[in-house]
Amino acid sequence: MCRTDQVPNEPSDRDQDAGATDAAFTSLLEDSAEELYEQAPCGYLSTLMDGTIAKINNTLLDWLGLPRQRVVGRMRFTDLLSVGGKLYHETHFAPMLRMNGEINGIALEIKAAGGSRLPVLVTSKVKTSSDGEPILIRTTVFDARDRRTYEAELLRRHREAEEARRQADADRARLQEALEVLQQSLLPATLPAVPGMEAASYYHTASPDLLGGDFYDLFPLDGTRWAFFLGDVCGKGPKAAAVTSLTRYTLRGAAMHDRDPVSVLRTLNAVLHERYNSGDARYCTSIFGFLEPDGDRTAVQLASGGHPSALIQRADGSADYLPTPGGMLIGILPDAQFTTARTVLSRGDTLLLYTDGLTEARIGPGRDLYGEDALRDFTRAQPPAGPQALVAALTTLLTGFGDGLDDDTALLALGIPATPPAAVGDPLA
Known part of the structure; x- marks a missing residue:
């Protein structure tokens, strides 16, 4: 049965599309x-x-x-x-x-x-x-003109990048030089000679691009007494350097007027707390002390504010810490408490002060902390040859830590030589 409304032989839509495609193909x-x-x-x-x-x-x-x-x-x-x-x-x-x-x-x-x-x-x-x-x-x-243009542009950009790199290296070198000069200004150029004693120091900078916050000093007060200190400011960079500078000069100034190490640290605490109590808290740890040499013996009186205890190497080869527990961080609270300690150095004894970069160095496959026990054992293993020998041995130890030593580290050693220096005119000199 067929539909009466369909026109016979009329092309369908599909036939028309196929015809258009054939025509286009034929024209190609x-x-x-x-x-x-x-x-x-x-x-x-x-x-x-x-x-x-x-x-x-x-x-x-x-x-x-x-x-x-x-x-x-x-x-x-x-x-x-x-x-x-x-x-x-x-x-x-x-x-x-x-x-x-x-x-x-x-x-x-x-x-x-x-x-x-x-x-x-x-x-x-x-x-x-x-x-x-x-x-x-x-x-x-x-x-290849487009490619040549691209290559020329690529070469130009490469040269620009190389020039930028050279300029950055030069700027970095100048910055490191400036930082080194500034860092040196925060430390004594040389340690003074204390009559009858020997002193040695060492400073390791963890990054040449950042100012460290560790500091130390040794200076005379009068004809019989000397002052020393070593500490660690929180943070790095310009702000930490500003705190370091303020700390050093405050301790030096306070030492001229106070005979009590605790009073000196209290003065520093008051200065830091007043300066940095408005949101940008800045603080430090420090050991401050006085030396009173007297012949073959030197009396040591010190105070600690949150700093690792000093270590004493005795002439008989023993070594142990001079405990200063309970000392608080300097600059956090208006009324911080500090811990005092006294000792006497005899001939052949060495007092070692250090910052926590030494004991917090990472060692071994497990990246464990080096620790205070290891430092004490290392010191006991060294011959009691005086501050310079001990600092030299510790410098070698620090170098051996490699990238495990990731913090600034300062060392200050004070002691009495085992053998007194020969007097001028002595035939054995």
């Missing part, structure tokens, strides 16, 4: 292979084995600015190249082509219209006869 076939060759976006040419150009497309002729009759059968491929291109063709391009039968993406320059040079990428392949004999060379030439 009207472009001959020769037309595609001539108007290709890249240059094509075929040469005889001696390089004589046998065929060339319009695209390449347009780049060269030459008529076909002047090129085909009259010029060789190398005649299209710049002087440098000819030299490279003879020394590299042609030998590699003969050896491999093809060569891909070689950068050359051709002599373009108007006398300019056109950077190109060249791909060539040798075509052989049925019996394997080479009969011609087919070459494709790609315009």
Whole structure:
């Protein structure tokens, strides 16, 4: 049964779409292979084995600015190249082509219209006869101006980056030099000579780009007494350096007026708390003390504010801490409590002060803390040869920690030589 409203033989929508596709495909076939060759976006040419150009497309002729009759059968491929291109063709391009039968993406320059040079990428392949004999060379030439521009821009950016890196290195070197000078200004250039005693110090900076907060000093008060201190300011950088400078000069000034180490630390606590109690809390730990040399003995009186206890190496080879428990951080509270201790150094004894960078160094595969027990055992293992020998041994120890020593570390050692120095005019001197 058929429908009366359907018109016989009328094409469907699908038939109409298929017809449109066939028409478009037919129009594409009207472009001959020769037309595609001539108007290709890249240059094509075929040469005889001696390089004589046998065929060339319009695209390449347009780049060269030459008529076909002047090129085909009259010029060789190398005649299209710049002087440098000819030299490279003879020394590299042609030998590699003969050896491999093809060569891909070689950068050359051709002599373009108007006398300019056109950077190109060249791909060539040798075509052989049925019996394997080479009969011609087919070459494709790609315009590489965009690539050359990109490479030039890339080179320019690379040079800019190198210059920026050199400038950054120079700036970094100047900054490190400035930081080193500033760091040195926060430490005594040399330790003074205390009559009848020996002193030694060492400072390790964890980062050359940051000012450290560790500090120490040794200075005379009058004809019989000397003052010393060692401490650690919280943080690093310029702000920590400002606190370090204020701390050093406060301790020096207070030492001139107070004979009690606790009073000196209280003065420092008051200064820091008053200066830094408005949100940007700054504090430090420190040991401050007085020395009173008297012949072969030196009385030591000290006070500690939150700092690791001093260590004493005795002339008999023993070593132990001088306990100062309970001392509070300096600058946090308005009324901080500090701990005092007294001892006497005899001939051959050494008092060692240090910051926690030493005992908190990381060691071993487990990155464990070095610790106070290890420091005491290390000191006991050293011959009691005086402050300089002990600091030298500890310096070697610190170096051995490598990257496990990630904090600034200061050492200050004070002691009485085991053998008194020979007097002037002594025949044994």
